[in-house]
Amino acid sequence: MDTTTARTREEKPVNSDQFPLFADLARGGHEQVLACSHPATGLKAIIAIHDTTLGPALGGTRMWMYKNEHDAMRDVLRLSRGMTYKAAISGLNLGGGKAVIIGDPHTDKNESLFRAFGRFIDGLGGRYITAEDVGMTEQEMEWIYSETKYVTGIPKSMGGSGNPSPVTAYGVYMGMKAAAKNAYGSDSLDGKRIAIQGAGNVASHLARYISKENATLFITDIYKEKAQRLAGECSATYVSPDEIYSLEVDIFSPCALGGVVNDDTLPVLTCDILAGGANNILDDEEKHGAELKRRGILYAPDYVINAGGIINISSELEGYKEELAMRKTGRIYDTVTDILAYAETNDITTIEASNRLAEKRIRAVADTGSIYSSSSHFSHRKGELYMRDRR
Secondary structure: OEEEEEEOOOOOOOOOOOOHHHHHHHHHOOOEEEEEEEOOOOEEEEEEEEEOOOOOEEOOEEEEOOOOHHHHHHHHHHHHHHHHHHHHHOOOOOEEEEEEEEOOOOOOOOHHHHHHHHHHHHHOOOOEEEOEOOOOOHHHHHHHHOOOOOEOOOOHHHOOOOOOHHHHHHHHHHHHHHHHHHHHOOOOOOOOEEEEEOOOHHHHHHHHHHHOOOOEEEEEOOOHHHHHHHHHHOOOEEOOOOHHHHOOOOEEEEOOOOOOEOOOOHHHOOOOEEOOOOOOOEOOHHHHHHHHHHOOOEEOOHHHHOOHHHHHHHHHOOOOOHHHHHHHHHOHHHHHHHHHHHHHHHOOOHHHHHHHHHHHHHHHHHHHOOOOOOOOOOOEEOOEEOOOOOO
């Protein structure tokens, strides 16, 4: 196995001409990146640890057929940073990390590949704990778990919390309702026109929640048949992937990949609210966040409203109770309400407001010292850290 580990060091200036990777890490505030290669199984993966001030880095593993390694690196760096902010704004004692596996999730999976990946995770000694993400299922998490204890989202039959998608979708739903309350004076979605981009696990559960409120739903996905099946189940209308952006709707909910609100798509958006379960919806956080504000489109920050997944799997680390996880996830409604109020009071974008509040919590902990030991599997029980028994 060939690994490459890079850590930013504040005491040494970065020469971006010679080491653009270190410049990228320093710019994003990342602590560590691990490139994982295992030719015998076809494994090509990247693990990124962004910040461990609040606790070990927790974040899912995504399997996707990236166009090139640069796109994979960009994705994992952005996703891991988002996890830091997601954990902080949700009040969790966790840091931010993420992993991507380069490959086709429909054709390139095998047990040996995921077991090899599990050994890379295990070698980090608890600095990074993985979970299920795009392109992954409970089966792959079980294979990874056979090599390392630093896994969450394992099947319920093995004592885990299972697929976190239903809880993630519930958080998106609650965040969407909080945004509707701010925009319309009522959090009811009855009669609202809502476009969902994606027909995967999170999007499917979200569509089912929304359909119960008598909203008019539009659904798309790059896999047409999947989107059509979901549309049929939820009495929704299927639209093509290109058509979804220009639909005249009240709420646009991207629930697939990130970067979908960009220079090309933002000018054609006609929605009042942007609230989706995808990570990094805005291609350029600062630029497009400001443009959304200028155009009067209310943006519920994605890492805030899709935090149900990390809330769910973090609950697993302390002894999973589904009812408690759902109750904690329901508080996303209040978090979004507070963020929108903060943004209005300070006349800033909603993403800037959520970032400020998350960074405030991280700084507060950094000033008082670290709260966890990287050698422990970080769960608070009776005030002490303990190692969770894999059995």
